[in-house]
Amino acid sequence: MATHKLLLLPGDGIGPEVMAEVKKLIAFLNARRLGSFEIEEGLVGGCCYDAHKVAITDATMAKAHAADAVIFGAVGGPQWDRVPYEVRPEAGLLRLRKELGLFANIRPAICYPALVESSSLKREVVDGLDIIILRELTGGVYFGEPKTITDLGNGQKRAIDTQVYDTYEIERIARVAFDLARRRRNKLTSMEKRNVMKSGVLWNEVVTQVHAREYKDVQLEHQLADSGGMNLVKWPKQFDVIVTDNLFGDMLSDIAAMLTGSLGMLPSASLGAEDDQTGKRKALYEPVHGSAPDIAGKGLANPIAMIGSLAMCLRYSFGLGEAADALEKAVANVLASGLRTKDIAAPGTNAIGTAGMGDAVVSELRRALK
Ligand code: IPM
Ligand code: MG
Numbered sequence: 104m105a106t107h108k109l110l111l112l113p114g115d116g117i118g119p120e121v122m123a124e125v126k127k128l129i130a131f132l133n134a135r136r137l138g139s140f141e142i143e144e145g146l147v148g149g150c151c152y153d154a155h156k157v158a159i160t161d162a163t164m165a166k167a168h169a170a171d172a173v174i175f176g177a178v179g180g181p182q183w184d185r186v187p188y189e190v191r192p193e194a195g196l197l198r199l200r201k202e203l204g205l206f207a208n209i210r211p212a213i214c215y216p217a218l219v220e221s222s223s224l225k226r227e228v229v230d231g232l233d234i235i236i237l238r239e240l241t242g243g244v245y246f247g248e249p250k251t252i253t254d255l256g257n258g259q260k261r262a263i264d265t266q267v268y269d270t271y272e273i274e275r276i277a278r279v280a281f282d283l284a285r286r287r288r289n290k291l292t293s294m295e296k297r298n299v300m301k302s303g304v305l306w307n308e309v310v311t312q313v314h315a316r317e318y319k320d321v322q323l324e325h326q327l328a329d330s331g332g333m334n335l336v337k338w339p340k341q342f343d344v345i346v347t348d349n350l351f352g353d354m355l356s357d358i359a360a361m362l363t364g365s366l367g368m369l370p371s372a373s374l375g376a377e378d379d380q381t382g383k384r385k386a387l388y389e390p391v392h393g394s395a396p397d398i399a400g401k402g403l404a405n406p407i408a409m410i411g412s413l414a415m416c417l418r419y420s421f422g423l424g425e426a427a428d429a430l431e432k433a434v435a436n437v438l439a440s441g442l443r444t445k446d447i448a449a450p451g452t453n454a455i456g457t458a459g460m461g462d463a464v465v466s467e468l469r470r471a472l473k
Pocket of ligand 1 (some may be wrong): 193196197354391393
């Protein structure tokens with residue numbers, strides 16, 4: 104059996120707590136020979152700043168390059184609000200995304216039947232929901248230059264962020280999107296703001312061309328990102344795969360997360376281009392939720408998004424589809440049995456903690472695999 108090298112970067116806030124549950128699962132997978140994983144750990148975010156005055160060190164970056172996959176927790180917290188912008192906790196994550204070339208961020212939003220009641224939307228709107236937001240992750244306004252704040256000297260300052268996309272960046276994310284749609288319900292919705300942004304005009308044009316050239320069999324529609332956001336809460340089941348840029352994808356995926364009941368439920372995969380020689384992709388897996396400083400250290404966080412990210416890693420990086428299915432099924436069964444962390448528990452009902460949820464998933468997996 105091939106041994107896969109995983110780099111675990113728990114980060115800040117609830118990151119280490121939810122990562123602890125992933126470690127339990129990796130130990131279980133190794134013990135049951137469902138896979139063979141070697142793990143290394145590193146610092147990223149505020150904890151790395153405290154230790155090394157940077158958000159991620161070159162040594163950890165080298166480990167990330169060498170790993171078969173990176174599993175990432177969360178970064179940030181109020182104690183680092185005043186650190187210099189270049190070394191703020193989020194800079195560690197952005198450096199990983201950029202230097203590993205992780206341009207395709209897959210964020211599935213699946214509403215587990217057991218959680219229909221946790222969503223703030225009506226049952227019929229979210230019941231059975233299964234959509235994917237595909238977010239472009241290495242371009243656009245998060246990385247574009249110039250990115251500055253200039254003192255104008257008259258008591259005013261000017262802030263500039265640059266939204267920039269080249270044809271190749273739109274083409275490659277569009278291809279990932281069409282390929283995903285083909286394996287699902289064959290429908291792709293592209294979202295931009297072509298009515299006000301040049302980058303939206305080009306985005307629309309390039310996605311349309313890739314469709315006409317290579318993916319005529321897939322149903323393609325375009326929506327403006329603002330009304331797309333509205334449609335996402337109005338009737339999300341009209342979508343299958345949504346492809347959009349870095350900024351809109353950041354926002355729309357948080358909205359999609361809430362459709363599923365809690366931000367604590369959404370995993371994600373960030374993938375790079377296929378290597379010409381090995382056919383492998385660089386990859387990082389992370390929950391969509393952040394570091395949740397308000398509940399950090401209390402053992403309350405929901406580890407399901409983090410566990411789901413491990414399932415995506417098994418599927419997308421290692422072709423271990425059966426193990427991934429088993430893990431996702433175990434999560435669904437645990438939820439169906441009524442166990443809930445606080446974020447998804449009905450008011451007034453008893454909730455279990457982070458470790459309780461992780462243990463329940465391991466036990467369920469053990470039971471199912473007997
Ligand atoms: C996300 C987060 C990050 C982003 C932050 C932590 C930099 O919000 O992954 O959605 O903005 O991309
Ligand atoms: Mg976000």
